[in-house]
Amino acid sequence: MDANEAWSGLDLESLFQELLPYNIAMIEQPLPSDNDELLSSIAHPIPLCADESLHTRKELSKLRERYEMINIKLDKTGGLTEALLLEKEARELGFSIMVGCMLGTSIAMKAALPVATRAEIVDLDGPVLLGQDEENGLKYHSGQLHL
Template identity: 65%
Template sequence: MITMTFETLALPLARPFVISRSARTAVTVVRVHLTDGEYSGTGECTPTPHYQESAESVTEQLVQIQSHVEQGLSREALQQALPQGSARNALDCALWKLDAARQGKTVWQLLGVDQPESVISAETLSLDTLENMVAAAEEAVAGGVKLLKIKLNGEKIVEKVAAIRHVAPHATLVVDANESWTGLDLESLFHALHDFNVAMIEQPLPAGHDDELVRCLHPIPVCADESCHQRSDIAHLRDRYEMINIKLDKCGGLTEALAMCTEAKTMGLRVMVGCMLGSSIAMEAALPVAVQAECVDLDGPIWLAQDAEPALRYHQGEVWL
């Protein structure tokens, strides 16, 4: 018999996190705890209002499925019992941890995947004035960061990237528009950014309104984030994107994320692993997918005023396990 509990926590940020459509000074997460009295597992999710989620809606889903989980619902059955999204993510990851503990293994061992010493992760530059973003980039690369993810809206795009490239000449740069480039001359913009050796552009147009990418020549790979939630989305994206961003909160957990990774590669799409703001509990769960990805963005904990314990170590642009 399993006992399932869950809690909602508001985690203050150390500094504001700003993207094209929102600004945050705290993040609300939901944690699921499972125990059979001897072994336990915990999972964490970050409900996202942009995807019509809240802590209340996630909690409601967990209440509805609690009795089934406590009676032994398997990970496989969970995939049909809950829709993709944050609630299923927290529960799926908790079940992975519980199953591994019961077998005296780590999740890595359960998957048959070698655990690396570290993984290179992006550090995000929050949307801000050009001067502040350049200062943040200088601080990041001085600390050894190798991959910078630049949050942008429709203003001063090339100017900001040019200035950041100037102070970070050796860093890999990726740009995240968060659906904000509607109405811009994308082809000219992509070619201008190519001059600054931008490695990838993430979600330039709103989900469901990205047909322009089919006709737009882009010398830089474009990655689907808001347009790609689960495995069934992938086939419809191949004519406009070269890469997909897999996030456990979007797809509903490690089980679906691993399947998405396999599906994407089968269809010739490259893989990025991303995250919502959250603690090391959520980031650690995504690491078995991250080792299969070309680009990793799991920097959520560095934005928190206080991380969960045991915390992952972030140092010189890498997550150390």
């Protein structure tokens, strides 16, 4: 579930408890990235995933008490090399991995596949949102991505 930084001012502890019966895998970025330090002081029984709060390895250490998962997007990290280094360091710190994307063609999504093959959650749906993808694009069927 992606909150897109929109849950400021809500009673998050109560909300997290209300959401428990719905078997939600994780909640992505509930608070704005410049105001997410509150997450370290409240119970969150559903794992939280950092998205806008994370760009490169520099941010990892401050996120440890706030999030259990990070969303790696090649567009944010600066490319595949940094994404792979980010994944390695994040795993060493105990984070689970999500691989996400910005709007883009299958070419951009294919670049993320080396990280996606090891991620717990993969959200490489950028081409689905386009009017037209490349001719030999990825195929999406029943929640699965096919080459």
